[in-house]
Amino acid sequence: MPKYFRLISLLVICGLWSAPRTAHAQALIPHTLQLDTAKLEKQGLSLAQEAAQLGQFQQYELALPRARLASQLAPKNDKVWFLLGGLHLQTKNYDAAIAALTQANTLNPKNAEVLFALGSANFQQKKYQAAIDNYQAGLKLKPNDPEGLFDLGNGYYMVGRLSDAIAQYNKAVAQDQKFWPAINNIGLIQYEQGNVEAAMKQWQTAVTLDKQAAEPLLALAVALYTKGDRQQGLTLGETALRIDQRYANLDFLKENLWGDRLLSDAKKFLELPRIQAALEQR
Known part of the structure; x- marks a missing residue:
């Protein structure tokens, strides 16, 4: 409804306006509604x-x-x-x-959290360069924010600036040594680069920091199984999926920045009868 009609309705409700009558000698003096802006x-x-x-x-x-x-x-x-x-x-x-x-x-314009949130909105829409710009602007105001550094790392990751992504993840960990998502994502990059042993070390560190972190635990399980340590891989995989079954969904893994190589290995791992049985039990 146009603003004019909303105002008229409000005036009528408040009893401050009524239908005009025929004017004689004196013009109609309109009443106005005085709004208390502070109260509003x-x-x-x-x-x-x-x-x-x-x-x-x-x-x-x-x-x-x-x-x-x-x-x-x-x-x-x-x-x-x-x-x-x-x-x-x-x-x-x-x-x-x-x-x-x-x-x-x-x-x-001095609230870094607003800029970080703008970055998240752009990132979700796959506007990665816009997200990077937002994160960088936020970090100018709040340079030691671990989550802001992590988010910037993710932005770099998505545009293929992998060394820059790792640098930001390391900065995030330098600010918060227990910030396992940054450690986890370093592992994701290293796995895609073929440096499986280094990736596994990152995921082992992340799991040590948070034993309820399903993502690095599942990534470690997939890497172990693919490498040939099948029994330990299956055991860790079952544990990870008991913690959070969402990680059995390949689309969810992709949303969490799992690369093509790790996704391919995860698909094979998740189709294993023992893993399927564990999922059905859940």
Whole structure:
């Protein structure tokens, strides 16, 4: 509905406007609705807080309408736009996420987290160079952020700048020695390059850091089995899939940046009767 008709409806509801009567000697003096912008903004921030809480519990269908309304009531608050963009990102509405996050960045260009989120939205749309630009801009503001460094590494990985990707992963680990996803991804690159032993060492390190990390455990299992250590490979593979069965899906593995060589070996591994039996038990 056009904005004009919304205003008229609001005036009618509030009793501040009625159908015009025939004018005689005096012209009709229009009434105007006085809006308390501070009060509206306060209501918007309250709605944003509700939306954030709902988002934490992944209740996005309830969170999004509140966040949208909050952005209308508090349009100059960059945090509200950041929240709205983040919710759209979680629901994979990437165009809407980019629009909201761009507005947040316009209002506050010094928030590195907004730039990192923009990078994620562009990355998910396979706009890797745009994502790299976002990550680089975020890291200028927050240069030692492990996740930002990791994300930039992923961007480099996807455009084939493998040495640059490894450098960023190593920087992420230098900032957080327990940041196993960066260690895992170094292994992914090394495996594709044919350096299987080095890749396995990376995955062993990642598993040592987090015994519930299914991805490096499955990658290690696939590498061991392919290399000839079948019994240990099968045992580790069963353990990995008990932790997280999503890794039995090749599309999911590809989303997690598994390369062609590792995917090919994983496909054979996942089709093994013992692994299939383990999946059926789950």
